């Protein structure tokens with residue numbers, strides 16, 4: 001029997017050639033204009049040529065003030081779409097589905113690339129004013145956010161929708177909304193970061209409103225035949241925080257709004273959370289989304305081995321797996337996994353001599 005990991009997956013009108021996704025990973029490789037560079041083409045393109053079914057570009061800011069750092073990728077003008085177009089086209093030409101993650105950092109913004117230094121950048125150093133549902137610091141290193149007003153919340157929703165339209169212009173065929181990892185949408189969801197007493201806070205309905213309205217606005221802006229995914233932190237791993245039950249309930253509501261896939265991550269709302277370590281830790285979250293919300297799910301987190309990925313998909317743990325660090329170590333992870341699982345590996349034609357030689361060895 002052929003491996004489940006290498007069976008195609010249909011999401012609306014998009015067909016993935018296998019169940020292997022390159023998880024979005026910030027590269028901090030832009031100038032302060034947020035325009036894609038040669039690095040994005042090489043980094044993402046290599047992983048598409050490496051056989052992944054889906055390649056998702058990093059958390060991409062929907063507005064300049066939505067960036068994590070001044071080196072983030074952005075998508076807030078036609079020039080940004082133009083710069084990304086060769087990247088999406090190259091990924092598609094390799095037989096992968098080009099995807100992009102749209103993001104707003106909220107209170108985790110106005111920083112520098114992590115290797116430059118953790119301290120927030122002040123506006124006179126090229127930083128910007130950060131906004132959040134409530135005026136609460138992320139950490140001692142962060143900028144103090146200003147509480148968003150109703151008009152600013154509506155603006156953030158429309159910035160996500162506008163970015164989705166630009167993603168289509170750029171040639172992407174999969175959009176993932178970054179609603180996890182402690183960024184703006186997650187700041188609305190978690191009671192630890194949302195202390196509002198208006199219509200965007202309080203109970204589950206209030207705290208999920210921004211996410212529901214933004215998902216609906218993006219769905220309306222993004223073509224019907226293309227899949228829309230959402231990445232959630234499925235738990236805060238903190239007392240009094242966002243819980244797995246909340247996340248599964250939200251996944252069910254997102255399905256009703258036309259979301260096709262939930263990628264199940266966790267944590268990062270506050271520096272103090274202590275997620276348990278281990279390769280299988282987030283798989284049960286993806287299984288609950290499939291079984292209870294009846295929605296396709298993506299598993300992510302410490303997936304490194306072909307046999308492990310096969311077991312997750314074949315065992316019904318998730319519809320597809322996303323790999324981050326393993327893909328940094330080996331851009332051809334998917335081709336190597338195919339060989340390991342006895343599946344024909346579609347090496348790029350110009351590499352044929354190396355592969356044929358290896359087969360003789």
Ligand SMILES: Cc1cc2nc3c(=O)[nH]c(=O)nc-3n(C[C@H](O)[C@H](O)[C@H](O)COP(=O)(O)O)c2cc1C
Nearest residue numbers: 023024025026058059300301302303323324325326
């Ligand atoms: C260098 C790097 C950058 C990352 N940037 C993002 C990002 O832009 N968006 C996101 O949702 N997760 C991001 N992550 C998290 C990964 O997508 C993934 O969820 C996490 O690393 C766990 O998967 P892994 O064990 O396969 O690395 C990043 C991880 C790494 C290592």
